Amino acid sequence: MSQSVQALPPTEPRITQSLSHGEKFVDQYYKTFTKTSSKYYTPSSRVIWNGTAMSGDQFLQILPDLQQTMSSFDVHAFDAHPMGNMTLVNVSGVVKMGERVQFAQTFVVQKTGTMTYIVSDCFRLV
Structure with missing residues (x-):
């Protein structure tokens, strides 16, 4: 019995746009983590950092210590x-x-405009 092979549909523009947006965000976030990553967080950002849940404001208070501890990322x-109008970005690598x-x-x-903001961030050492 012969099965016909169907071509995959062309990539949807939303998927291509999300991948491009995600790639730019990942590149900038990890390049600037030790300096300016705070610009991505808002007071209403939700963060789970290695199992501890906190608001964006609380995370910004501990960020300077993290920036000194985590010297570089290799994605x-x-x-x-x-x-919806947001992008889900999954990352793995070595810190x-x-x-x-x-x-x-x-x-x-x-x-929002030219700036990307973190709505939610879940980080875990593995």
């Missing part, structure tokens, strides 16, 4: 998907914290 993989430790991070980001 191994990322993926992005449209989610240098004295030694190299694997991490996974999931963001929900929203672009």
Whole structure:
């Protein structure tokens, strides 16, 4: 019995746009983490940092200590998907914290004008 192979539908513009937006966000976020990553968080951002839930305001209070502890990120993989008017971004890689430790991070980001803001951030060392 012969099965016909169907071509995949062309990539939807929303998916292509989400991947592009996600790639730009990931590139900028991790390049600037030790300096200006605070610009992505708002008081209403929801953050779960290695199991501890907090608001954007609370996270911004501990961010300077994290920026000194985490000296560099090496992103191994990322993926992005449209989610209404937001983008879901999944990232995995290695962070240098004295030694190299694997991490996974999931963001929900929203672009407003030329700026991207973090709606939700879930970071976990693995």
